[in-house]
Amino acid sequence: MAPTTDNLSPVVALAGGVGGAKFAAGLQETLPPGALTVIVNTGDDFQHWGLTICPDIDTVLYGLANVNNPETGWGRANETWDVLTETERLGGEAWFRLGDKDLALHLLRNNWLKSGATLTEITDRLRLTLDIPSRILPMCNQPVRTLVHTDEGDLPFQDYFVRRRCEPTFHGLTFVGADNAVLAPEVAESLQTAAQIIICPSNPYLSVDPILSVPGLSDLVRASAAPVVAVSPIVGGRAVKGPVAKMMREMGHLEHLPLTVVEHYAGLLDGFVIDQQDRADASRLPLPTLTTDTIMTDLPSKRRLAAEVLQFSRSLMYS
Amino acid sequence: MAPTTDNLSPVVALAGGVGGAKFAAGLQETLPPGALTVIVNTGDDFQHWGLTICPDIDTVLYGLANVNNPETGWGRANETWDVLTETERLGGEAWFRLGDKDLALHLLRNNWLKSGATLTEITDRLRLTLDIPSRILPMCNQPVRTLVHTDEGDLPFQDYFVRRRCEPTFHGLTFVGADNAVLAPEVAESLQTAAQIIICPSNPYLSVDPILSVPGLSDLVRASAAPVVAVSPIVGGRAVKGPVAKMMREMGHLEHLPLTVVEHYAGLLDGFVIDQQDRADASRLPLPTLTTDTIMTDLPSKRRLAAEVLQFSRSLMYS
Numbered sequence: 001m002a003p004t005t006d007n008l009s010p011v012v013a014l015a016g017g018v019g020g021a022k023f024a025a026g027l028q029e030t031l032p033p034g035a036l037t038v039i040v041n042t043g044d045d046f047q048h049w050g051l052t053i054c055p056d057i058d059t060v061l062y063g064l065a066n067v068n069n070p071e072t073g074w075g076r077a078n079e080t081w082d083v084l085t086e087t088e089r090l091g092g093e094a095w096f097r098l099g100d101k102d103l104a105l106h107l108l109r110n111n112w113l114k115s116g117a118t119l120t121e122i123t124d125r126l127r128l129t130l131d132i133p134s135r136i137l138p139m140c141n142q143p144v145r146t147l148v149h150t151d152e153g154d155l156p157f158q159d160y161f162v163r164r165r166c167e168p169t170f171h172g173l174t175f176v177g178a179d180n181a182v183l184a185p186e187v188a189e190s191l192q193t194a195a196q197i198i199i200c201p202s203n204p205y206l207s208v209d210p211i212l213s214v215p216g217l218s219d220l221v222r223a224s225a226a227p228v229v230a231v232s233p234i235v236g237g238r239a240v241k242g243p244v245a246k247m248m249r250e251m252g253h254l255e256h257l258p259l260t261v262v263e264h265y266a267g268l269l270d271g272f273v274i275d276q277q278d279r280a281d282a283s284r285l286p287l288p289t290l291t292t293d294t295i296m297t298d299l300p301s302k303r304r305l306a307a308e309v310l311q312f313s314r315s316l317m318y319s
Numbered sequence: 320m321a322p323t324t325d326n327l328s329p330v331v332a333l334a335g336g337v338g339g340a341k342f343a344a345g346l347q348e349t350l351p352p353g354a355l356t357v358i359v360n361t362g363d364d365f366q367h368w369g370l371t372i373c374p375d376i377d378t379v380l381y382g383l384a385n386v387n388n389p390e391t392g393w394g395r396a397n398e399t400w401d402v403l404t405e406t407e408r409l410g411g412e413a414w415f416r417l418g419d420k421d422l423a424l425h426l427l428r429n430n431w432l433k434s435g436a437t438l439t440e441i442t443d444r445l446r447l448t449l450d451i452p453s454r455i456l457p458m459c460n461q462p463v464r465t466l467v468h469t470d471e472g473d474l475p476f477q478d479y480f481v482r483r484r485c486e487p488t489f490h491g492l493t494f495v496g497a498d499n500a501v502l503a504p505e506v507a508e509s510l511q512t513a514a515q516i517i518i519c520p521s522n523p524y525l526s527v528d529p530i531l532s533v534p535g536l537s538d539l540v541r542a543s544a545a546p547v548v549a550v551s552p553i554v555g556g557r558a559v560k561g562p563v564a565k566m567m568r569e570m571g572h573l574e575h576l577p578l579t580v581v582e583h584y585a586g587l588l589d590g591f592v593i594d595q596q597d598r599a600d601a602s603r604l605p606l607p608t609l610t611t612d613t614i615m616t617d618l619p620s621k622r623r624l625a626a627e628v629l630q631f632s633r634s635l636m637y638s
Contacts, residue, residue, distance in 0.1 A: 050370075050430040080401045086423035091448050092430070100419055104405035111369040111411070129410050 009035070009195030011310070012226075016041040016207020017056050018073035018241055019233055019296075020200035021063030023309075024134070026302030027198070028064055030310060033133035037190040038064070041202070042119070042138045043146035043175055043210030046158045048096050049087075051110040055158075056207065057123055057138055058105065065130035073241065076101040095163050120184055137190065139211040140181040146210055147174045157206070166243035170250045173205060178213040183220075191220040196313045199230035201294060203244045204264050212268075221268055227316035229271040231309060232258050235294060236277035259284050271316045273309055288316060328354070328514030330629070331545075335360040335526020336375050337392035337560055338552055338615075339519035340382030342628075343453070345621030346517070347383055349629060352452035356509040357383070360521070361438070361457045362465035362494055362529030365477045367415050368406075370429040374477075375526065376442055376457055377424065384449035392560065395420040414482050439503055456509065458530040459500040465529055466493045476525070485562035489569045492524060497532040502539075510539040515632045518549035520613060522563045523583050531587075540587055546635035548590040550628060551577050554613060555596035578603050590635045592628055607635060 011031055015024050015038050024038045041056045055074065062068035062076060069075045079099035088094040098106070105126065112122045119138045127136045148160040150168035160166060191197065202208050212218040221228055234257045239245040245257060253260040258274045258281045272287055275294040282289050290312040296302045330350060334343050334357050343357045360375045374393065381387035381395060388394045398418035407413040417425070424445065431441045437460045446455045467479040469487035479485060510516065521527055531537040540547055553576045558564040564576060572579040577593045577600045591606055594613040601608050609631040615621045 049426045050433045051426075080399070080419075082399045082401055082419035083423045083426070086420045087427055089448075090424060090427050090445065092423070092427045100399075100401035101405045103422075104402045104411070105409060107368045107370075107402070108406055108409055108411045114369045126409065129408075 010190065010193055011036050011196045011198065012190050012194040013038045013198045013200050014202075014208055014211050015039070015056070015060055015200040016202030016211075017044070017059050020056070020202035020207060021059045021068070022073070022296045022302055023198075023200040023231060023306065024060055025063045025066070025299070026296065026304075026306030027310070028132075028134050029299060029303045030306040034135075036134035037137060037194075038134060039137050039139055039187055039190065039211060040123075041207045041210050042140065043144050043206070043213075044157050044161070045143065045145070046156060048098070048158075049092070051106045052113055053096075053098075053106055054109070054119070054138070057119075057136065058102065060136055061105075061123070061126055061130060061132065064127070064132045064134055064136065067130070075099055096158065118184075120186055135186075135190070137184065137186050139187065139217070140184055140214045142177060142181045144175050144177045144181050144210055144213065146206065147176050149173065161206075161243075166246060170243070170247045173209065175210050175213040178210070179215070181214045183214055183216040187214075187217065188220060191217070191224060194224060194226045196310065197221060197224055197226050197228045198309060198313065199228070199265065199269075201231040201233040201240070203233060203239075203242055203247075204261055205244070205247055206242075208265075218268065227270040227313050228268055229273060229309060229313045229316070230261065230265055230269050231273040231294060231305075232261050232275065232278070234258050234261060234278060235275040240295065256281055256284055258282075262287065271312060273312065288312075329509065329512055330355050330515045330517065331509050331513040332357045332517045332519050333521075333527055333530050334358070334375070334379055334519040335521030335530075336363070336378050339375070339521035339526060340378045340387070341392070341615045341621055342517075342519040342550060342625065343379055344382045344385070344618070345615065345623075345625030346629070347451075347453050348618065348622045349625040353454075355453035356456060356513075357453060358456050358458055358506055358509065358530060359442075360526045360529050361459065362463050362525070362532075363476050363480070364462065364464070365475060367417070367477075368411070370425045371432055372415075372417075372425055373428070373438070373457070376438075376455065377421065379455055380424075380442070380445055380449060380451065383446070383451045383453055383455065386449070394418055415477065437503075439505055454505075454509070456503065456505050458506065458536070459503055459533045461496060461500045463494050463496045463500050463529055463532065465525065466495050468492065480525075480562075485565060489562070489566045492528065494529050494532040497529070498534070500533045502533055502535040506533075506536065507539060510536070510543060513543055513545045515629065516540060516543055516545050516547045517628060517632065518547070518584065518588075520550040520552040520559070522552060522558075522561055522566075523580055524563070524566055525561075527584075537587065546589040546632045547587055548592060548628060548632045548635070549580065549584055549588050550592040550613060550624075551580050551594065551597070553577050553580060553597060554594040559614065575600055575603055577601075581606065590631060592631065607631075 118141045146157040149171040152168040273290045364373045438457045465476040468490040471487040592609045
């Protein structure tokens, strides 16, 4: 079916961690079941305790299944910590906080990966088990690992993000393995048939760039007839969560951070969504811009923002 | 130091699962700290959820650390089951009951194995963390896997033992990989310097034979100047726990099961310990025999049996 402009048309969202998962949950609430596909960053994936951990996929899974911890944004609600407590007692590392319910998923995924299933297949199996109506697609099935260049040397993503809490000064990124990543048929097909493409309010450098680093993926976004809209992860000149604003400062961008986001996505966007606290920046932006409240504190606010962004995106189809 | 006959002399026990771990705990209570080395069956080891699980090593670790579940004999006391519950919910297999504390150890071990540590090194690290004064040695560092031949075909050990609850009729065993197993220096040294060698009341076929299948190991037991004593796993013509009597019946041994055990260990033993309920069988046994109460229900009964067996074993040094 060719893309149409009604509510049933497929919507593709590119998402990283907590902000992306929140916005994707709003889209899912707003759209008919099955209309949403979320392409998720796997650059944060890493090996821990011998298991393959996929933090962004899990944050999106838990968020869309509404079993996430609403306080932290990541991990499970009503989590227990019996394994971690005992592992620590027996001499294991505990800097990465793995709860029992969370670990259950890692164990299953790891076992299925060992049995030869792809991350795409496993993620689909999990979202169906968790009764998630949206498709969730890892950006690719090959390992792509974000390496953070800092003033303290190169740090694997989780070392930078969790262990060092983003404290080292950021110089740049390499997505190790991206050259060998292969665009999955499911990812290509979703982008080719998308009626709307939305870049979630995720960290452009850490969460969205790894997705765009998969060979051929950004070409499909550019080639799409669908409007491409990004939601700014900046609110009031700062990040809602995470290190994006700190990283921008460390790259010399001290003000007009929404413009920095737009320039970063150069050539990709048809529209941009900024927070009302940044309305002074709107006039600097060289593309159609929706200014609204982008803070998502609960399901109604996620739903409202998603509906506004979808409406704004649809309006760009006729421009 | 050459072996002497006092209480400080090194004692080596060969042990399998629950019965072996109970008796080893009694030996540890009776002997001075550091005098006991337990060589443990690894033929039951298997891969589950992508992890290497070593049931007998863990039963001995938990038993000697006094953190075992006294009701089941295996697993941890005060265990929780959050991971298993969630794994089952997410579509995973749950036939092998992995508790949270137990799983913590499997995760650590698996990770350490992946990092290149040997099972011997890992087991020693764990027993030190668990404040166990005795040495615990896996029978070897290479994978040896017990395959059970039954009237329903060949079954990997855990499939026979846990999943099928030993129901299929037993025809025999193969210890797959035993030909390539290498006697570890620690195992060899412990047997060469042992003042007493004790075969615990473990299943001769499933628990002790895999240990004896490691090339060179049974030769060291035979060559040792130390008395070798086995404690019968049979009480009143039946197994205290597990399928040993059922297996004997299926091999055509319908009565005088203590004699069957002695004949099975032909050429290895200097003495044998049978339960008082089997005293009628004592006269049939072609070697020095201690008849006593072999049921271990609590720490005092484990300690009493261990002390009696050690005294009996020492008496054989002068025979």
